[in-house]
Amino acid sequence: MKSVDAVPTGATIYPIGAQAVVHALLAAANAAGFAPSILDSQPWRWRLTGNTLALYLDRDRIVDDVDVDGRLAIISCGAALHHARIALAAEGWRLKMNRRPDPADPDRLASLRLEERSLAGPANTPLMSSIRLRRTDRSPVTGARIAAAQLKAVTAAVRAEETSLHVLYPDEVLDLARVASGGRPAWSGSGDRAIGAGPAGLADDRGATFALLYGHTDEPEDWLRAGEALSAGWLTATAAGVSVLPLSAAVEVVATRQAVQIMIGCVGYPYLLLRLGRATMPPSGPRRAPAAQVIDRR
Numbered sequence: 526m527k528s529v530d531a532v533p534t535g536a537t538i539y540p541i542g543a544q545a546v547v548h549a550l551l552a553a554a555n556a557a558g559f560a561p562s563i564l565d566s567q568p569w570r571w572r573l574t575g576n577t578l579a580l581y582l583d584r585d586r587i588v589d590d591v592d593v594d595g596r597l598a599i600i601s602c603g604a605a606l607h608h609a610r611i612a613l614a615a616e617g618w619r620l621k622m623n624r625r626p627d628p629a630d631p632d633r634l635a636s637l638r639l640e641e642r643s644l645a646g647p648a649n650t651p652l653m654s655s656i657r658l659r660r661t662d663r664s665p666v667t668g669a670r671i672a673a674a675q676l677k678a679v680t681a682a683v684r685a686e687e688t689s690l691h692v693l694y695p696d697e698v699l700d701l702a703r704v705a706s707g708g709r710p711a712w713s714g715s716g717d718r719a720i721g722a723g724p725a726g727l728a729d730d731r732g733a734t735f736a737l738l739y740g741h742t743d744e745p746e747d748w749l750r751a752g753e754a755l756s757a758g759w760l761t762a763t764a765a766g767v768s769v770l771p772l773s774a775a776v777e778v779v780a781t782r783q784a785v786q787i788m789i790g791c792v793g794y795p796y797l798l799l800r801l802g803r804a805t806m807p808p809s810g811p812r813r814a815p816a817a818q819v820i821d822r823r
Contacts, residue, residue: 558815603752666802
């Protein structure tokens with residue numbers, strides 16, 4: 526599968542102008558503002574230096590009572606990072622990305638460095654269009670389940686970001702519901718948090734497909750990649766007419782995360798639960814622009 530950062534083969538490459546670089550990076554940071562985040566906290570900030578846009582975790586925006594270790598905040602930052610990548614790729618920019626943590630500054634999560642631009646034509650237009658159309662759909666999923674081709678497309682988008690999706694069997698869904706609710710038979714109440722917040726009732730989701738976003742290691746860089754995978758899968762789902770609701774109650778606490786890991790046969794470390802369903806109606810229109818992004822310029 527082609528990387529979202531790729532430039533079409535044989536494209537004409539144009540030299541970078543300083544003004545064009547600044548405009549592109551600011552636009553990418555603003556596009557990232559549309560990314561989903563835990564309780565809409567947007568726990569990130571950007572630093573623009575020359576031709577580089579660096580992503581930082583904003584610890585002041587971590588929702589402490591929900592996200593004790595900052596996992597969900599970093600997943601949220603990963604979603605913002607992927608949105609920025611899509612925005613740059615859509616304009617033909619080729620970039621180098623660095624996700625290696627800086628020991629001297631652990632809150633610096635990643636950086637995007639622009640190298641050159643092709644004007645051969647936009648890339649990944651469906652995903653770019655999905656950025657402003659994506660919604661967190663909390664309504665019950667009662668219709669037919671999503672088609673195999675739709676699930677395959679979402680799964681492929683997640684895998685392209687070096688993360689995996691484990692589709693749950695009906696009995697696993699029931700077991701997971703009990704784990705997440707402390708023994709109660711279904712998700713309910715304020716303990717069930719999506720990335721955008723909100724409860725989900727298992728009994729009302731007869732047409733839903735549930736899947737766990739997971740990886741094979743469990744470090745901050747993996748959480749960042751999980752956020753990128755969440756964004757890639759969600760934007761792909763939006764383009765395919767699939768609704769997505771992320772649920773985090775089962776992975777917020779170490780004990781329940783471990784129980785979920787055992788339940789799925791220890792295939793990996795669970796990052797987030799996704800509820801997928803057929804979108805009942807098209808989005809009413811593009812979303813309003815998000816609040817101004819925190820962008821430091823140097």
